[in-house]
Amino acid sequence: MQNKRSSVIHKTVRRVKSIFGFRTRYLQLESRNELLEKKVNELSKGLNRLRYRHERQTSKAHERIGVLTDLLGELMYPDNVNKQFDTAQDKVWSTHHGFRYVTHHLGEDWKLTRIPYWEVILDNVPECHSILEFGCNIGSNLKAINLINPNYDLSGIEINPFAVDQVRKLPFVKAEEGSIVNHDMGDKYDFVFSRGVLIHINREDLPVVFDNMVKHSRKYIMLFENYNDEDEALDGYGKLVTGGESGESYQFWANYPKLFKSQHPDWELISSGVRTEKGRTPVKGDLYWAIFKAPEEQPSE
């Protein structure tokens, strides 16, 4: 009888283990069967210890990769690291924080993370052949677009030289190093967009960046940025940050479509959404996309 019961307990414990794996938190089970309760709670505590150790090791590994990336950046782009930048935001993106962002995102499963929303967005920009991304980093958006439709002519502007070197490895992208504040591609594109980039632009430069998007666009502009009703400055970039001046603000969540529209009222908002959900009203922090259509050209008299 005792044997049968203990084999049931072991079976149950194995099942709990297979269901929760290492992700389990400490399970506080209350059971009438004291032996079972004790076993499961011990197992749960053990798993929690393993999870904690695993997280600590992962965060140590991240720290070490960060330090190595800083060294690599200093060795590969010494002129860039020692350059004077116009704003503190330009400096962090052009140097260590930017290098770390690249190494972090080289491991991103971009097909999984990007294809779903690009399928929705591209449906909203008909008759479009050329696309320019402001702040393209290593080209994860451009890779997703190219996979959905390889006929687009794709370009990007990017401030970080390490990112530019990565994106230049993509044969279907023309990438130029420069700041979206003043870089001139010398051409116009059907569709110009930014994703997660305007949130990092110094507030004084934002109107200039809007003008630069307008200057480069023939048909559409999309802003795909973190939403907030009011402009809000957040300190820091989280764990990846290095090289910032203390007290600076490094992220600005805002109602970007509203700011753009007030500066360029003749551009018409034609669609918007939150990630894959077209038409959804954003709440604070949502990655909100809004597509504007260029005003019709007036026929010359």
Ligand SMILES: C[S@@+](CC[C@H](N)C(=O)[O-])C[C@H]1O[C@@H](n2cnc3c(N)ncnc32)[C@H](O)[C@@H]1O
């Ligand atoms: C959060 S990442 C987003 C990257 C990319 N748009 C994406 O969706 O994966 C911000 C990018 O903007 C770039 N960036 C920041 N300020 C810039 C500037 N003034 N000119 C050009 N690129 C800039 C950064 O180097 C970085 O690659």
